[in-house]
Amino acid sequence: MDRAPGLSVRLKLTLSYAGLIMLAGALLLAVVWVFLLRYIPDEAIRLPGHNAPGHVLRSPGLPGRFVPGRYDLWRAFAPRALQAFAFLLVFGLVGGWILAGRMLAPLTRITHATRRAANGSLSHRIQLEGRRDEFRELADAFDTMLAQLEAHVEEQKRFAANASHELRTPLAITQTLLEVARNDPNRDAGELVRILHAVNTRAIDLTEALLLLSRADQRTFTREHVDLSLLAEEATETLLPLAEKHGITVETSGDVTPTIGSHALLLQMTTNLVHNAIVHNLPDQGTVWVTTSVHQGSVVLTVENTGEKLAPQLVSTLVEPFQRGTERIRSDHAGVGLGLAIVKSITKAHDGTLTLTPRPAGGLRVRVQLPAAPPPPPPGPGAGPQTPARLPRR
Numbered sequence: 001m002d003r004a005p006g007l008s009v010r011l012k013l014t015l016s017y018a019g020l021i022m023l024a025g026a027l028l029l030a031v032v033w034v035f036l037l038r039y040i041p042d043e044a045i046r047l048p049g050h051n052a053p054g055h056v057l058r059s060p061g062l063p064g065r066f067v068p069g070r071y072d073l074w075r076a077f078a079p080r081a082l083q084a085f086a087f088l089l090v091f092g093l094v095g096g097w098i099l100a101g102r103m104l105a106p107l108t109r110i111t112h113a114t115r116r117a118a119n120g121s122l123s124h125r126i127q128l129e130g131r132r133d134e135f136r137e138l139a140d141a142f143d144t145m146l147a148q149l150e151a152h153v154e155e156q157k158r159f160a161a162n163a164s165h166e167l168r169t170p171l172a173i174t175q176t177l178l179e180v181a182r183n184d185p186n187r188d189a190g191e192l193v194r195i196l197h198a199v200n201t202r203a204i205d206l207t208e209a210l211l212l213l214s215r216a217d218q219r220t221f222t223r224e225h226v227d228l229s230l231l232a233e234e235a236t237e238t239l240l241p242l243a244e245k246h247g248i249t250v251e252t253s254g255d256v257t258p259t260i261g262s263h264a265l266l267l268q269m270t271t272n273l274v275h276n277a278i279v280h281n282l283p284d285q286g287t288v289w290v291t292t293s294v295h296q297g298s299v300v301l302t303v304e305n306t307g308e309k310l311a312p313q314l315v316s317t318l319v320e321p322f323q324r325g326t327e328r329i330r331s332d333h334a335g336v337g338l339g340l341a342i343v344k345s346i347t348k349a350h351d352g353t354l355t356l357t358p359r360p361a362g363g364l365r366v367r368v369q370l371p372a373a374p375p376p377p378p379p380g381p382g383a384g385p386q387t388p389a390r391l392p393r394r
Contacts, residue, residue, distance in 0.1 A: 017096030
């Protein structure tokens with residue numbers, strides 16, 4: 001945005017300092033002048049024995065024989081006052097220029113860092129020294145913003161590269177199958193259609209997951225009251241056929257856990273966690289535990305599953321997009337590698353925290369902590385007591 005040139009902030013501060021000093025000096029001289037006028041007569045008073053009008057004797061031990069009037073005092077006071085004003089003006093300009101430069105030095109560093117960030121250099125930090133004040137708080141906040149922005153940009157770059165790779169695979173397979181069908185008209189069309197349908201389904205699932213992840217990152221959703229315990233029950237009921245197919249037992253328990261957020265996104269988050277716990281489990285006789293609990297100011301959803309022992313280094317990478325965990329047991333329902341990445345984005349969009357820890361006996365424990373919803377207003381007169389519902393155990 002083009003703007004007309006104007007005075008610099010340093011010059012404005014300098015003029016402000018100088019003007020303030022001049023005003024203070026003028027007020028001080030005015031007070032002195034008004035105070036002296038109370039004791040000075042309008043006209044000069046000549047005492048007996050005085051021979052030189054307008055002359056004031058200042059001999060030690062002798063009283064003054066001439067009392068000056070206001071005009072005489074003004075003639076003696078005015079030149080000194082002008083000299084004082086001139087000194088205050090020079091002092092205010094020079095001192096104000098130096099003081100403004102020292103005060104604005106941190107702002108200059110912040111501006112320099114901002115310009116470097118605008119040119120694409122996000123690794124630069126201000127790192128302002130000294131004790132905490134307004135400028136240092138601004139610099140620290142700007143450094144924090146740059147760090148988060150740099151991490152976000154790097155994450156988006158990795159995500160774009162991984163997404164391009166994942167989307168390119170089904171497209172390449174589709175192109176290869178079509179070329180084979182064109183070169184071999186006698187090939188079994190039913191088998192070709194089956195493979196193309198599976199590849200196309202995977203591409204659609206991946207695209208929908210990417211759109212859901214983008215929606216969670218942008219926080220473009222309506223917030224409402226949501227009970228995580230009901231979402232956990234709904235997710236387990238939906239995935240119960242998949243669990244029975246894999247021989248997995250799902251146990252759900254917990255208290256009413258009210259929070260504020262998107263019902264659809266939180267249900268997707270819970271479904272992803274339960275689905276992930278089912279497909280990455282023991283080959284047979286595995287177990288998934290889904291529990292909800294209420295803490296002071298927060299609600300917690302915990303999903304645990306049995307399985308092989310996981311290294312902490314592997315667990316720390318599972319929330320990254322397309323990181324499926326090569327050491328975990330896989331199946332044809334393993335998904336597109338965005339399940340926990342979507343969970344992380346939805347949790348972050350709801351101002352929550354996501355914690356993944358390996359279980360000592362094998363498997364994974366995922367803990368989602370969200371802010372609790374404010375308590376509802378007290379019921380009106382005549383309303384009966386309300387007892388929170390509990391989820392049944394399975």
